[in-house]
Amino acid sequence: MAIVDINGDPLTLERLEGSQIEDNSQVGMLLKQYATHPSQGLTPAKLATLLAESEQGNLAAMADLAKDMEDKDAHLLCEIGKRRRALLGLNWQVKPPRNPSKAEEQDADRLSEILEDATWFTDLVYDLSDGILKGFAATELQWDYIESQHVITGYEFIDQNVFTTPHGDHNNLRLNNGTQDGEALNAFGWALHTHRSKSGYVHRAGLATVLAWPFLFKNYSIRDLAEFLEIYGLPLRLGKYPSGASQDEKNTLLKAVLSIGHNAGGIIPRGMDIEFQNAAQGQSDPFEAMIRWCEQSQSKAILGGTLTSQADGKSSTNALGNIHMEARKDLTESDARQLEQTLTRDVLYPMHALSSKSYSGNRRIPRLVLETTESEDIAKLAPAIQVLVETGVKIPQSWANEKLQIPVPDKDEPILRPVSAQSAGLPAAALSTSVAALTTEFKDRTAQQELDTALNAITSGNMRDEYKATLQPLLDKLNQSEELAAIELAELYPSLDQDSLTEMLTKLFFVSELWGMINE
Incomplete structure (x- = not known):
């Protein structure tokens, strides 16, 4: 059977050797080039041009802008880091196809x-x-042949600016080798993850196109705020020069006016004046409001809310925080579902196709699953399961294990078992005798007779002497009348230690409950 990738393209083992990036000099030169840093002097017109170029297949400019945004905007980096690192805390497992063979x-x-x-x-x-x-x-995979099987041994992260899309095929990522259509990626050589934060072609699927505008407006506000703080509180300096002053004299006066505020001193030619007007007025609230709006917009786009990143002290309640946290969980699950498809297609499937005995094509393949479900509260779920089982609802054991995230034990693995009767406080011999008394000749005897038999078994020679000595007088009085038994119990109570009485009653209750279950 010919080996093909997940898309049906044939594989040649020679392509697994070496690096496609290193073998292509044109692509290698792109990696050695410095980033263009398009955020320098970024304006609305320049940003619109970058977006238009990305639609035409030039992905490098927007990729470089996204890197600049991470470098220059701490809030954006923090928020996007929360989403990315949430995936690292997920457990994963490799599952075979449904109804698998051995x-x-x-x-x-x-x-x-x-x-x-x-x-x-x-x-x-x-x-x-x-x-x-x-x-x-995109990451280029590194292969090796170990113990008669092809195994991925590592990878190299490849920058997004070396990729392009052919004209008219906006979802087909290729290496930018200088040609119009680019170079197709080698089968089994890449792990290429296209993440759909929103629907659209690959150049619009990421969050960069959404976050670029708040990033731009925030930079304007920060710049204006910095300029405001630089002159805030300083008086307005107004220089006056006499008529007929030369250009050099005017320049001298201007330098003095600009420097005197910070240097607290200066010189000017005779006949010129500097007047100090009122100090610069205004406040920073408008700039801070704009910055806050931009950061909240970024948090909404990345995390689905704002209360998991910052609180305003007004609308930040615990209930709203929980709702925003649920939105984050939905995003994490969405990210995990998309990522596990890429890992299954580009990592598991190649190793499965090259080295597995059960390989039969790209239909029945093992898949990688990232666990995003949280364990149910055992204290709440266990009683509910017991009630459902007792009412006849058929619940698979595998479902309960999955809900409680309790792994299914291996065949020979030790498992926890119910507490034994010995640890419940009743001697094993007495329990055995009591059970025998409760279960023999049950059909022909009344409930009271069965209870009397159980009590006789408890007070038999199998029971410890201190309990027998305590209970026997009470049972004797009980045979005579209930009133005498009550008097006897009142007389015995002061002579009993509290712990001994509690232990005695616990054992009696245990046998009574056991008898009641058998008698149902």
Whole structure:
């Protein structure tokens, strides 16, 4: 059977050797170039031009702008980092296809073992999540042949600015080798993650196109605020020169006016004056309000809300915070579902196709699953399950294990068992005798007779002497009358230690409950 990638393109093993980036000199030159830093002198007109160029296949400009945004905007970096790092805390597992054969289960276990031993896998998950902001993230895989099987041994993160899209095919990412259509990526050579933060072609799928505008407006406000703080509180200096002053004299007066506010001194030619008007008026609130609006817009776009990043002291309640946290959980689950598809397609499937005995095409393949569900509250779920089971609802054990996130034990793995009767406080021999008394000849005897038999078993020779000595007088009085038994109990109570009485009653209650369950 010919080996093909997930899209049906044939594979040649020669392509697994070496690096496609290094073999292509034109692409390699792009990696060596310095970033253009388009955020320098960014204006609304310049940003609109960058967006238009990205639609025409030039992904480098927007990729460089997204990197500048991360470098210059601490709030944006913090918020996008929350989404990316949330994926690192998720547990994962490799699952075989539905109704797997023994060979498919073994292959899934083998792939899981390979990824568990891979020191690079966690870094790969983080680097691929870079597509949340930039629309896509690409890593070139490194292969090796170990123990008669092809195994991925590492990867190299490749910058987004070396990719392009052919004219008229906006979702087909290719290496920018200087040609109009670019160079197709080698089969099994790449882990290419396209992240759809919103619907659209790849150049619009990331959050960069949304966050670029608040980033731009925020920079304007920060610049204006800095200029305001520079002159705030300083008086207005007004220089006056006499008529007929030369240009050099005017320049001298201007320098003196500009420097005297900070230097607190200066000189001017005779006949010129400097007047000090009122200090600069105004306040910083308008600038701070604009900055706050931009940051809240960024938080909404990235995390779905603002109360998980900053509180305003007015609308920030615990209930609203919980709602915003639920929105974050939805985003994490969405990110995980998209990322696990890429990891299944570009990491698991190649190793499965090249080295698995159960490989039969690209339909039945193992898949990587990122666990996003949280464990249910055992204290709340356990009683509900008991009630449902007792009423006849058929609940699969696997469902309960999944809800409580309790792993299914292996065949020979020790498991926890119910507490034994010995630890409940009743001697094993007495319990055995009591159970025998409760279950023998049950059909022909009344409930009271069964209880009397159980009490006789408790006070038999199998019971400890101190309990027998305490209970026997009470039982004797009980045979005579209930009134005498009550008097006897009142007389016995002061002579009993509190702990001893509690232990005695606990054992009696245990046997009574056991008898009641059998008698139902």
